[in-house]
Amino acid sequence: MTLLKSLFVAALLSVSFAAVAHEYEVGELHIDHPWSREMPPSAPTAAAYFIIHNKGATADRLVSVDTPFAGKAEMHEHVDQNGLMKMQQVPFVNVPAGGEATFAPMAYHVMLFNLKQQGKDGERFPLTLHFEKAGAVTVQVAVQKEAPAAQHDMSQHQQ
Template identity: 65%
Template sequence: MIFLDLNPETTRMNLRKTLLGLALILPAMLAQAHEYEVGQLHIDHPWSREMPPVAPTAAAYFVIHNKGGEADRLLGASTPVAGKAELHEHVHADGVMKMQQVQDVAIPAGGEVKFEPMGYHVMLFDLKQQASDGERFPLTLTFEKAGEIEVQVAVQKDAPAGHEHAAGHDAGKHQH
């Protein structure tokens, strides 16, 4: 037997508790919601490591998922917080890991490309301001087919879960 309390006062109290719970949880959920879509592309959790105040560079990372049946290409990036933004990758050359600029990054149909420390990343040069842990800054990504999308890059003191190997990655100390 199911008992249903139809007392209006009890119903109001339960509704208030539910709304209060949602009001407390919703900001945390929205803060974690950090995904963007443009065309068939889905961009997950753009982030950057907090850099020292005097660092002239920083790097931005994210994952691009292509949910479509057609490949696309990331052609470039821009942001008002830096003089220029370039697409870069790390490569092994002559036994040394070094960073180099790439003209574009292919996003395969039905696939994904990770922009992560020691891999592809957006390199930000001539920083106009340093963002601190917990802040965000805009980054516009330009794709060949999907067009442009502005994402908000979350600045973090530490690499997010799953990027722990990035602990030694310092955008201010790359070899070019």
């Protein structure tokens, strides 16, 4: 019976991990786990995060994003200006050959304005990423109460 229970627990854990983890490919680019934090119903904006891995030998760049979930989607970054953190829009984000671009809290992120509705934990919404070379890919952004464990402390990003 103990072996059966162990197998059952392992199966449950792998199913719950599969429900949380999701990945997308476009050309040589691999997009890991797009997510957004659940916000209060009155919040006017939200943000989306993910990591883009470039498995190719040629750099690419993310040039725009859009979603039917919001009236407007923009790429932003946090920058330190004289000891004060400031958020600013960026026209593109480079994805170096063999490297990655990280969209995480306090780094690059996609700002969503004029939300059609506020996402709730467990829901997903589409976000289309437009790359200069690889083209477009639509990902499903998972709304979560908390940041994924791997992204809690991510504040480094590449430009």
